[in-house]
Amino acid sequence: xxxxxxxxxxxxxxxxxxxxxxxxxxxxxxxxxxxxxxxxxxxxxxxxxxxxxxxxxxxxxxxxxxxxxxxxxxxxxxxxxxxxxxxxxxxxxxxxxxxxxxxxxxxxxxxxxxxxxxxxxxxxxxxxxxxxxxxxxxxxxxxxxxxxxxxxxxxxxxxxxxxxxxxxxxxxxxxxxxxxxxxxxxxxxxxxxxxxxxxxxxxxxxxxxxxxxxxxxxxxxxxxxxxxxxxxxxxxxxxxxxxxxxxxxxxxxxxxxxxxxxxxxxxxxxxxxxxxxxxxxxxxxxxxxxxxxxxxxxxxxxxxxxxxxxxxxxxxxxxxxxxxxxxxxxxxxxxxxxxxxxxxxxxxxxxxxxxxxxxxxxxxxxxxxxxxxxxxxxxxxxxxxxxxxxxxxxxxxxxxxxxxxxxxxxxxxxxxxxxxxxxxxxxxxxxxxxxxxxxxx
Numbered sequence: 001x002x003x004x005x006x007x008x009x010x011x012x013x014x015x016x017x018x019x020x021x022x023x024x025x026x027x028x029x030x031x032x033x034x035x036x037x038x039x040x041x042x043x044x045x046x047x048x049x050x051x052x053x054x055x056x057x058x059x060x061x062x063x064x065x066x067x068x069x070x071x072x073x074x075x076x077x078x079x080x081x082x083x084x085x086x087x088x089x090x091x092x093x094x095x096x097x098x099x100x101x102x103x104x105x106x107x108x109x110x111x112x113x114x115x116x117x118x119x120x121x122x123x124x125x126x127x128x129x130x131x132x133x134x135x136x137x138x139x140x141x142x143x144x145x146x147x148x149x150x151x152x153x154x155x156x157x158x159x160x161x162x163x164x165x166x167x168x169x170x171x172x173x174x175x176x177x178x179x180x181x182x183x184x185x186x187x188x189x190x191x192x193x194x195x196x197x198x199x200x201x202x203x204x205x206x207x208x209x210x211x212x213x214x215x216x217x218x219x220x221x222x223x224x225x226x227x228x229x230x231x232x233x234x235x236x237x238x239x240x241x242x243x244x245x246x247x248x249x250x251x252x253x254x255x256x257x258x259x260x261x262x263x264x265x266x267x268x269x270x271x272x273x274x275x276x277x278x279x280x281x282x283x284x285x286x287x288x289x290x291x292x293x294x295x296x297x298x299x300x301x302x303x304x305x306x307x308x309x310x311x312x313x314x315x316x317x318x319x320x321x322x323x324x325x326x327x328x329x330x331x332x333x334x335x336x337x338x339x340x341x342x343x344x345x346x347x348x349x350x351x352x353x354x355x356x357x358x359x360x361x362x363x364x365x366x367x368x369x370x371x372x373x374x375x376x377x378x379x380x381x382x383x384x385x386x387x388x389x390x391x392x393x394x395x396x397x398x399x400x401x402x403x404x405x406x407x408x409x410x411x412x413x414x415x416x417x418x419x420x421x422x423x424x425x426x427x428x429x430x431x432x433x434x435x436x437x438x439x440x441x
Contacts, residue, residue: 012217013157013236017054017130019252020155022061025072027248028126032151034073036127037062038117040110040138042078044085045092054130055089059096059103066100073100077117079110111178115142118149126151135162141181143239144208153240155249158203160196160232161219167199180206200235209239211246215253243290247297251304288319295323302328309334309358313346320350330354330376330435337364348373354435360412361387365394371405375435381415381422390415395426408433 025035042055052060055078062074078093080086086107097103106113110133121127129146131137137156146152166172177183188202204212215236219225238249298306309332310316316331325331331352333343336359347355354375359366361382379398381390395411402409411431414422424430 012215013132013155014052014054014057016215016236016249016252017155018057018061020249021058021128022065023248023252024128024245025062025065025074027244028151029069029072032126033071034075034125036075036077036121036125038077038079038114038121038127038129040079040114040129040131041133042080042086042089042105044080044082044088054132056092056096058130059093059101062101063096063098066098070100074102076101076103078103078105079108079113079117080105081107081109083107110138111142114138115145118142118145121149123149124151127153129154131155132157133159135159136175136179139179139181140203140206147207147209147239147241151242153238153242153245154209156237156239158200158235158237160200160234163199164196167195196232204237207239210241211239211243213238213246213250213253243293247293251297251301288322291319292323295329298329299324299326302326304328305330307332307356311340311343313343317346317349320352323351325351325353327353330356332356332358332376332378334358334360335366335369336361338366339364341366341369344370344374356435359398361415362390362394362398363388365391366398369401371401371407374405374407376408376410376433377402378410378412380412383413383415387416392426399426399431408435410434 021037028035037058039055039058043053045053045055047053055076059076062076066072066074076093078089080089086105090105093103093105110131127146127149129152131143131154137143137158143154143156146154163176167176173186176185185202189198200214204214215238216232217234217236219231219233225231236253238246238253240246240249298304298308305328307330311334313333316333329352331347331350331354333347335341335343335357344357347357348370355373356376356378357369357374358378358380360378360380362379363382377398379395382388399409399411401407409431410433411424411426413424416422
């Protein structure tokens with residue numbers, strides 16, 4: 001039995017699992033007293049340095065839940081291919097078994113065993129599947145079988161670095177065929193260009209889930225991989241068919257993420273969540289009930305500050321009266337150039353406690369804009385291979401208006417093809433002002 005040391009990158013998935021599992025259980029218990037958890041690649045239970053692995057984390061949390069509510073019942077199923085690891089896991093879990101916490105350890109290969117297991121799991125009982133392999137996950141046909149059943153969801157670890165190493169290897173072709181359930185992947189453009197993004201997006205499209213949310217994990221310094229701080233090690237992807245599940249997972253993931261939805265190993269944890277992803281426009285023509293669900297999550301998470309950004313200012317005003325605007329929700333509109341100043345007027349009519357403007361990407365000069373009622377301004381340039389330039393005089397004009405009207409100013413980036421190289425200094429200074437002082441004063 002090979003022993004593994006707990007690395008920094010593994011802590012991300014453990015934090016997410018430890019927070020999500022009990023929240024998931026508490027939500028479902030109102031209608032379902034019995035819940036099922038399946039760990040498809042369970043391991044031995046502990047790392048070589050003694051830290052808990054995912055099986056012990058879930059078993060501990062299940063015990064804590066039944067102590068508070070004895071009406072709940074859990075079936076915890078752990079599948080591990082290695083015989084010695086399965087035996088060790090069984091020993092580790094023995095002390096966690098209770099009358100209301102039934103634990104089953106199977107020494108099986110998940111690729112073959114899980115399809116059989118699905119035939120035995122009651123279709124109407126909620127189940128959470130954790131798929132965390134070292135290499136390739138369960139096949140997509142099996143994943144789709146899980147999601148076709150009522151009240152089933154998946155947290156999947158897509159080991160990009162391991163898959164990427166073998167993507168062009170003819171010897172691995174059969175394994176990848178098995179993962180996708182066909183050979184169509186060989187005709188996709190991720191083999192030729194934009195490899196990582198195209199592969200991940202293609203993988204997600206093959207999964208029949210109504211909602212998904214991916215969380216990128218980079219290599220940490222201890223991995224000692226050249227350029228690792230900018231390279232992806234794996235993705236955690238949550239698949240679910242109910243919007244409340246995906247919103248709950250986002251609430252958990254945002255607490256350990258940075259502005260790019262990436263677990264950051266070196267930056268200090270910040271209260272503010274700069275995020276390009278948690279906007280209310282992630283889906284085309286987002287229904288009002290979905291937006292309300294997003295706001296309900298944000299209303300509950302008062303320990304976090306959410307920055308919600310939109311270009312659809314008319315829709316914002318239309319629905320704003322139906323939403324609860326707690327102080328932790330900051331509402332902003334994007335204004336790329338003077339043609340979109342009108343969006344600010346719609347924003348100012350909403351009940352939002354904090355109102356901000358994001359001049360990002362700034363694509364033209366702006367000589368004036370409504371300032372009364374605006375609590376914050378962000379300015380940034382466009383980034384990427386086809387980035388359009390942002391002139392310094394455009395930035396300085398907005399900065400001047402902010403100074404004259406006592407509006408906190410945040411300069412995010414110059415952008416360009418290499419935004420890291422261009423940096424974010426303006427006149428030799430970094431501007432990271434927030435609206436706190438203004439509101440508190």
